[in-house]
C-alpha cells in the first residue's frame with residue numbers, strides 16, 4: 086500500500102482523499118518512511134517529521150469537515166535549504182549558517198503551506214547554490230538514486246538543487262522546491278529524470294531565499310510530471326510586495342495550458358547549442374525530440390543565437406560579482422557562525438575563512454576582482470553589455486519562433502571520482518542553461534530518454550518572458566511522446 090502511495094501524482098492523491106481511500110497522514114507517513122529508508126542518499130540535511138505529521142493531521146481534519154481541497158493539500162514537499170523556514174534551521178548548506186534559524190518564512194514556502202502542502206524536511210544543496218554536482222555542501226555529497234545495472238558506481242544528482250532532485254527521484258518527496266541561478270533546477274532535473282522549471286525572472290518572489298546572484302535567482306519546482314510542476318508553479322507564483330523585483334503579471338492556470346496540442350507551434354532549434362562536448366546520445370535525443378513535435382503538427386525551424394558562446398563567461402562574471410556583494414553580510418556579527426579575533430578585521434577574516442567553503446571563496450574572489458576599480462570596465466561592465474546583446478538575440482528569435490528546444494546538459498550525470506577536477510570544466514555543465522537566466526526567460530527541462538547504460542537525459546524548452554504557458558503546452562506533448570516512465574520500466578524489467 087505505502088509503495089503505491091509513493092507513485093501517485095498530485096491529482097491521484099487528491100482523488101484518494103476525496104474517495105477516502107487513504108488519509109493525508111497515511112501519505113505523509115509513507116513518505117517519511119521512504120525518507121528514512123533512503124538516508125544513504127543524504128538528500129535531506131534536516132528531517133522535520135513532527136512538522137509534517139502535524140500538517141497532515143490538519144489536512145485530515147479539513148477533509149473530515151468536507152472542506153475544499155486546496156491546490157497542494159496534503160502534498161509532501163522537500164524544501165531546498167535555501168528557502169528560509171520560520172523556526173526551522175536554514176543553512177544554504179554552508180558552515181557559516183549552520184545554526185541559523187530564520188525568524189521569517191520565504192514567500193514561496195509560505196504560499197505552499199497556505200495551499201495545504203506538507204514540509205518533510207530541508208534538502209541538501211551546493212553551498213550557497215554554487216555548484217553543479219552537490220559536491221560543495223558543508224553537509225557532504227548527495228547521491229543520485231540512479232544506478233547502472235551491474236555497476237557499483239554512484240552518480241551525482243546534479244546541482245545545486247541536488248538534494249531536492251535526489252529526494253523527488255527516490256520518492257522521498259512528491260515534489261520539491263528548488264532555485265535556479267544558472268541551471269540549478271534544470272540540470273539536476275535532467276540528471277535525475279525529473280521535470281524542472283525555471284520561471285521568468287520576477288514570476289516568483291525571492292523574499293526569504295538566501296541570495297546568490299539576485300538578478301539571476303529564481304525559485305521553481307522539481308516534480309515527476311509536467312502536470313505536478315504546473316500545479317506547484319501556479320501556487321508559488323505571483324507578485325509579492327516584499328520583493329520589488331517580483332512582477333505584477335497575472336498568473337495563468339498552467340495546468341490548463343496543457344492542451345495536448347502543438348499544431349502550428351513554431352519550434353526553434355538554436356544551432357549554436359550544438360556545443361563541443363555534447364554526447365552523441367544527447368544529440369540524437371535532441372533530434373528525436375524535434376521529430377515528436379513535428380509529428381504532432383509543430384513546425385521545426387533552425388534558428389541562430391550567435392552570442393551563445395559568450396553566455397557562460399558572462400554568467401561567470403555577473404554571478405560571482407553579485408555573490409561577492411550578497412555574501413558580504415556574513416561577517417560573524419549578525420548571522421550564524423562567528424570566530425572571534427583581536428580586532429574587528431580579524432573577526433571578519435577568521436569567520437569568513439572558516440565559514441565558507443572553497444568554491445564559495447573562489448566565487449567571492451572572482452566577484453571582488455571583476456568589480457575592483459581597475460577591472461570593473463573590462464569585466465563587469467562588459468559582461469552587462471553582453472547580457473544585453475544576448476537578451477536582444479532572444480527577443481529577435483522569438484519574433485520567428487514560439488519556443489526553443491535544446492538539450493538541458495551536454496552529458497548525462499557523472500560518477501563520483503569521475504567528476505571534472507578543475508572548476509572551469511565543471512562550469513561547462515551550465516553552458517546550455519545559463520542563457521535563459523541571463524535573459525530572464527522561462528525554461529523547462531523534461532526527462533526525454535535514457536542513455537545506453539540507463540541514465541536519464543533531459544531536453545530543455547525556452548520560451549519568451551511570461552510565456553510559461555507555452556512551456557507547459559509543449560512539454561505536455563513531449564512527455565507523452567517520450568514515454569520516459571515506460572522506458573525506465575522496460576529497462577528495469579530487462580535486468
Ligand code: GLN
Pocket residue numbers: 214215216217244245264265266267268269270297404515
Ligand atoms: N552551476 C551553476 C553555478 O555553479 C548554477 C548554480 C545555480 O543555478 N544556482 O553557478
